[in-house]
Amino acid sequence: MSDPKPFRYDTEVPPGQTRHLRYEISETYLGDPVEIPVTVVNGEHGGPTAFLSAAIHGDELNGVKVLQEVADRYDPAAVHGTIVCVHVANVPGYLAQQRYIPIYDQDLNRSFPGSARSNTAERMANVIYERFVRPCDFALDFHTSTRNRTTMYHVRADTSRPEVDRLARAFGSNLVLSGEADAGSLRTVATNDGIPTITVEMGRAHRFQPELIDRALDGVESVFAEYGLLPDAAVRWPGWTRVVDGNGDKKWLRADTGGLVEMQYGPVPLVYEGDTICTVSDHFKEREKRVAAPFTGLVIGSLQNPVAAPGHPLCHLVGVDDATLREIEREIDAGEFSERPWV
Ligand SMILES: [Zn+2]
DSSP: OOOOOOSSSSSSEOEEEEEHHHHHEOOTSSOEEEEEEEEEESSSEEEEEEEEESSTTTOHHHHHHHHHHHHHOOOOOOEEEEEEEEEEEEEEHHTTTTTSSEEEEEEGGSSSOOOTTSHHHHHHHHHHHHIITTTEEEEEEEEOOOEEEEESSEEETTTTSSHHHHHHHHHSSSSSSSOOOOOTTTHHHHHHHTOOEEEEOOSSSTOOOOOHEEEEEEHHHHHHHHSSSSSSSOOOOSSSOEEEEEEEEEEEOOOOOEEEEEOOOOSSSSEETTTEEEEEOTTTOOOOEEOSSSSEEEEEEESOOOOOOOOOOEEEEEEEHHHHHHHHHHHHHHOOOOOOOEE
């Protein structure tokens, strides 16, 4: 076991301490500081350093609640290693309750690792990255679906890399979408820098969804168990895991006609090939277009706003193999299947 070390950003948090701090990453038009809320829990015992972030997209709130709880619940006396929580990364977007940084609608999650001499987003990203991400050993970044959509609880990770696969599995979600993330995203940049990083996607923007938040807290604890930050905690494994690679077996179904959308599946998001997932009808009910499942799978994302134009994404379908299907059917029969992101 390694010795406990201070966590250094430009000052330091010694072992055995929790510090809640605000750290300046930019300035407003008035020249006032833009500060991110950060918690560092430095354990009394040595161990790895975990980075957690939320609200890189300013209106994605479930992760904000997860981090509030994580920052509060772990006593440094029990922690072997260090937990770094950036509660709200995109403060300007959070204040406006919107996804992007309001100045020129820049996407903070396409701006890593950033640069001290570039645009606003890149400067903010650069401070967050250099001070708080780079000193860490692995990272969890919490997101939700974008506005007007919802997504099933899942992890995104490049599971072709063993160290990322370990992190994704330890988090214990049923569904893992595997693949590289976009250039400039925290996940891509940190992973390429040797800091394995996963994205957790959970539910809707603008909401706290307690069931999903509780699951994510279990996931965080499971990760801490896997990496030895909490030697007495247990790694949790879900009843079934589906890892979907690349573009295989997943598809966004889109509207071909404009109109009113009515979802027809549920309450469980499992559909069989040929099942009607939703209909798109005109206001006179003279024309109704049925959208059928092209293969058997899980509806892992869907629109919430019930009007659509041609080309509008309606839902995101992920195929399941026979073994996974049997386990899901068994869980449904036993009343154990808990994926209900639509409520
Ligand atoms: Zn996001």
